[in-house]
Amino acid sequence: MSSEHYQCTGIGCGPSNLSVAALLHNHPRIRNIVFDMKPSFSWHEGMMLPGTSLQVSMFKDMVTLADPMNRFSYVSYLHQHGRLLPFLNARFEQVPRLEFADYLKWVANTNENIHFGERVESVDFDGKHFVIETSKRRVQSENVVVGVGTTPFVPEFARTRLDGETHFHIHEFAKGARRFGGRRVLVVGGGQSGAEAVLELLRRTGDDAPSEVSWLSRRENFHPIDDSPFANELFTPTHSNYFYEQGTAFRADFLKRNVLASDGISEHTLRDIYQRMYVMRYIERSPMRVRLMPYRDANEVWRAEDAWMLSARHMGSNAQEILAADMIVWATGFRSAEQSFLQPLNTRLEREDGEIRIDRDYAAVWDGPSNRQIFMLNSVRRQRGLADPNLSLTAWRSQIVIDRMLGQPRRAEPGDDLFVNWAALESI
Numbered sequence: 001m002s003s004e005h006y007q008c009t010g011i012g013c014g015p016s017n018l019s020v021a022a023l024l025h026n027h028p029r030i031r032n033i034v035f036d037m038k039p040s041f042s043w044h045e046g047m048m049l050p051g052t053s054l055q056v057s058m059f060k061d062m063v064t065l066a067d068p069m070n071r072f073s074y075v076s077y078l079h080q081h082g083r084l085l086p087f088l089n090a091r092f093e094q095v096p097r098l099e100f101a102d103y104l105k106w107v108a109n110t111n112e113n114i115h116f117g118e119r120v121e122s123v124d125f126d127g128k129h130f131v132i133e134t135s136k137r138r139v140q141s142e143n144v145v146v147g148v149g150t151t152p153f154v155p156e157f158a159r160t161r162l163d164g165e166t167h168f169h170i171h172e173f174a175k176g177a178r179r180f181g182g183r184r185v186l187v188v189g190g191g192q193s194g195a196e197a198v199l200e201l202l203r204r205t206g207d208d209a210p211s212e213v214s215w216l217s218r219r220e221n222f223h224p225i226d227d228s229p230f231a232n233e234l235f236t237p238t239h240s241n242y243f244y245e246q247g248t249a250f251r252a253d254f255l256k257r258n259v260l261a262s263d264g265i266s267e268h269t270l271r272d273i274y275q276r277m278y279v280m281r282y283i284e285r286s287p288m289r290v291r292l293m294p295y296r297d298a299n300e301v302w303r304a305e306d307a308w309m310l311s312a313r314h315m316g317s318n319a320q321e322i323l324a325a326d327m328i329v330w331a332t333g334f335r336s337a338e339q340s341f342l343q344p345l346n347t348r349l350e351r352e353d354g355e356i357r358i359d360r361d362y363a364a365v366w367d368g369p370s371n372r373q374i375f376m377l378n379s380v381r382r383q384r385g386l387a388d389p390n391l392s393l394t395a396w397r398s399q400i401v402i403d404r405m406l407g408q409p410r411r412a413e414p415g416d417d418l419f420v421n422w423a424a425l426e427s428i
């Protein structure tokens with residue numbers, strides 16, 4: 001087996017490590033390589049429904065917040081594909097998600113340091129370097145950047161009953177040619193993905209239209225994402241640093257209190273659903289039965305002779321409801337992906353609140369030499385706040401990681417002159 005040597009090895013190539021790789025492209029001092037187990041680049045491809053759009057600004061791309069002149073910016077992508085002017089004329093309120101996915105693919109495919117079809121199996125330390133075993137080779141590295149993202153989550157009581165055809169997680173919604181026509185479809189989960197699935201089902205007509213669409217949510221209403229200016233301040237370096245400095249109890253409560261700043265539904269999606277229901281009911285007189293059911297806690301699912309049965313508790317009255325459906329879609333989110341490849345270092349890494357503990361530069365706190373680091377991207381939400389799984393601070397975070405590898409002093413934060421004093425003022 002060959003033993004290549006790098007300064008930086010990325011594990012996983014979603015946006016988190018794609019950004020690191022883009023900023024490191026042709027870097028004179030950091031020889032780098034990134035591995036992803038997927039055969040080729042894709043970004044949530046089973047959820048690319050027509051009309052869906054990015055929930056953040058296009059300037060929160062892979063590089064701009066760290067290096068606006070970088071050739072891998074979104075503007076550069078538009079320019080190189082000859083569509084900068086038409087893009088401006090189109091005046092999208094938000095970039096189409098399909099186009100952003102194509103942008104990411106372009107960034108990935110233009111970088112020869114990224115290798116797909118290679119799963120990282122283990123990371124160990126030989127006293128001098130990390131030793132990374134993939135499904136194809138072994139490499140040595142001075143630093144490791146873990147960016148393995150998230151995996152679909154379905155409540156345990158339903159997990160063993162998934163069949164991928166009539167009972168599946170939403171990340172498979174747009175995969176293959178699903179037949180919803182004439183069927184009773186039940187969507188569980190009141191976030192953006194659930195809303196997008198419901199809207200897509202309501203838009204279907206003729207033979208493609210379901211006979212019934214039910215939408216269950218644990219939340220008390222179908223809440224919009226808070227996209228107001230001060231909510232967006234939570235997605236800045238200043239707030240992320242402030243959050244990092246607080247105690248664990250404060251942080252945990254904060255995440256609960258402010259969940260709608262990241263996990264609510266885009267207002268235009270809610271309006272589209274409402275307007276579609278209006279048109280169906282009063283103008284088209286559609287025969288499709290639509291049931292919106294907030295404040296319900298699904299708790300059991302089983303197979304009857306010719307249908308799926310789901311029981312849910314009304315969280316106000318405690319009444320138990322039983323629903324029959326031909327198809328169930330779980331829009332119940334994602335959880336941090338497993339990191340079993342870190343097993344050989346398990347006892348050497350500190351933990352906090354169920355996460356690997358990081359220092360201020362996203363480096364795992366461990367007992368190894370201080371010039372050898374494992375950086376943790378998108379798996380430290382409880383330490384770094386709402387923006388950790390989001391695209392907002394991706395480029396900024398990548399730059400911090402790169403500067404640390406280079407031993408460079410911390411730069412002034414791009415948000416140091418923002419409008420809110422999150423931390424206590426220093427006493428005069």
Ligand SMILES: Cc1cc2nc3c(=O)[nH]c(=O)nc-3n(C[C@H](O)[C@H](O)[C@H](O)COP(=O)(O)OP(=O)(O)OC[C@H]3O[C@@H](n4cnc5c(N)ncnc54)[C@H](O)[C@@H]3O)c2cc1C
Nearest residue numbers: 012014015016036037054055119120148149150378390391
């Ligand atoms: C439908 C959808 C839309 C979204 N839209 C937005 C949005 O508009 N704005 C926003 O800010 N956020 C959005 N998000 C949040 C999303 O999590 C981030 O955009 C982003 O995908 C996180 O990137 P990541 O690289 O951390 O993780 P991921 O994108 O999950 O990528 C992780 C990668 O690691 C690879 N991997 C895992 N284990 C291994 C291993 N052992 N070896 C090798 N490779 C491995 C996986 O194959 C995967 O490619 C959206 C999420 C979803 C599901």
